[in-house]
Structure formats: C-alpha cells, structure tokens
Amino acid sequence: DIQLTQSPSSLSASVGDRVTITCRASQSISSYLNWYQQKPGEAPKLLIYAASSLQRGVPSRFSGSGSGTDFTLTISSLQPEDFATYYCQQSYSAPCFGQGTKLEIK
Amino acid sequence: QVQLVQSGTEVKKPGASVKVSCKASGYTFSNYVISWVRQAPGQGLEWMGWINPYNEKATYAQKFQGRVTMTTDTSTSTAYMEVRSLGTDDTAVYYCAKNAVAAHFENWGQGTLVTVSS
Numbered sequence: 552d553i554q555l556t557q558s559p560s561s562l563s564a565s566v567g568d569r570v571t572i573t574c575r576a577s578q579s580i581s582s583y584l585n586w587y588q589q590k591p592g593e594a595p596k597l598l599i600y601a602a603s604s605l606q607r608g609v610p611s612r613f614s615g616s617g618s619g620t621d622f623t624l625t626i627s628s629l630q631p632e633d634f635a636t637y638y639c640q641q642s643y644s645a646p647c648f649g650q651g652t653k654l655e656i657k
Numbered sequence: 658q659v660q661l662v663q664s665g666t667e668v669k670k671p672g673a674s675v676k677v678s679c680k681a682s683g684y685t686f687s688n689y690v691i692s693w694v695r696q697a698p699g700q701g702l703e704w705m706g707w708i709n710p711y712n713e714k715a716t717y718a719q720k721f722q723g724r725v726t727m728t729t730d731t732s733t734s735t736a737y738m739e740v741r742s743l744g745t746d747d748t749a750v751y752y753c754a755k756n757a758v759a760a761h762f763e764n765w766g767q768g769t770l771v772t773v774s775s
Contacts, residue, residue, distance in 0.1 A: 583759070595752075596765070600759065640702075640762070642759060642760035646760065648701055
C-alpha cells in the first residue's frame with residue numbers, strides 16, 4: 552500500500568506569509584496527487600488536483616507542484632480564511648490521505 | 658450546482674449496524690463514482706471504499722471488507738453505506754464524496770456523525 556507523509560504536522564504563520572507544505576509518497580504516484588483544505592466542523596474542500604491543477608473557484612494564491620514521490624502545496628500570501636488543516640491524497644491506486652498539516656495563526 | 662445531502666446523526670450500541678444515505682443532485686448520478694470517507698474525532702481522513710452507480714460495482718478498502726456494504730438507488734440518486742458490527746472505534750463523521758474521473762474527491766456531503774456507545 553502507498554503511504555503519504557506530510558510535513559510539517561503543524562505550522563504557525565502570519566497573515567501575508569508564504570507557506571509551503573510537503574507531501575511525500577512511499578512510491579512513485581506520477582502526478583496523481585490532490586490537496587484538500589478542511590476547517591473545523593466542515594467537510595474537506597478540494598483545492599488542487601493532479602498535482603498542480605487549481606480547482607475551479609479556488610483562489611490563485613494556492614498552487615501545487617511535484618511529481619513522482621515529492622509534492623508541495625504553496626500558499627503565496629496567507630489570508631485569515633486559510634487557517635485550516637490541509638491533507639494530501641493520492642489517486643494512483645486505492646485512495647489514501649496524508650496525516651494532515653494544521654496551519655495556525657502565529 | 659452539485660449537492661450531496663447526507664442523513665442525520667446516529668447513535669448506536671456496540672454490535673449494531675448503521676446505514677447512512679447520501680442524496681445527490683445537480684449532475685447525472687450514474688456517471689460518477691461515489692466514495693465514502695470517515696474521520697474519527699480529532700483524527701485524519703480514511704477512505705472506506707467506492708461504488709459505481711452505473712453498474713453497482715463496489716470496491717472496499719481492505720480494512721472494511723466484509724463489514725461494509727455500499728449500494729446505490731439510481732431512481733432516487735441516492736447512495737447508501739451500511740456498517741455492521743459497530744465498535745466504539747467506529748465513532749466518526751462519515752462523508753460521501755463525488756469522484757471526478759481522475760479519482761479526486763470533487764464534491765463532499767456535509768457529513769454524518771455516527772456515535773457508538775454503550
């Protein structure tokens with residue numbers, strides 16, 4: 552089974568900061584990597600699919616990159632509404648998620 | 658617009674079963690796979706399996722094989738997931754999600770809280 556490891560597990564940042572979250576797969580998954588945002592009490596929301604494609608309606612400050620085993624989600628300038636937990640998910644084989652990265656206000 | 662509306666909160670005793678529904682609207686139900694994902698309190702997301710409403714073929718995560726059954730009713734555009742032999746570690750919010758063609762989860766239901774307690 553493919554394992555996904557996110558880093559860091561938690562992160563403190565300020566409004567306006569540039570933030571990067573990393574997701575590493577235990578084997579190559581080509582570009583079959585997706586990113587979700589989840590706020591407390593809400594369902595996850597798709598941000599990025601196929602490693603770098605921005606889901607319709609998602610602000611352009613979110614971007615994704617990578618292929619093979621190493622992937623990143625970047626938020627170019629943090630906004631107050633971006634403080635949430637972020638998950639990566641692979642769709643190369645039976646889906647699985649990373650453990651999550653909690654982004655908190657510094 | 659695409660909407661997935663799930664059934665309400667459930668409280669069950671250990672050993673019981675629960676069946677959660679997910680009613681879809683805003684798209685052609687039979688054209689897209691529905692996945693089920695759960696999230697235990699304070700924990701991450703766990704994929705449980707998916708079902709293709711076109712042919713009712715379901716694929717389950719190994720952990721849930723034999724204990725979970727996913728079905729669909731195309732006449733009402735509703736997906737169902739039944740979990741049997743509930744234990745306290747099945748306490749979680751259960752989500753349905755519409756898969757895009759490339760198997761990412763494009764749209765999500767609001768979640769159904771299932772609490773298992775004696």
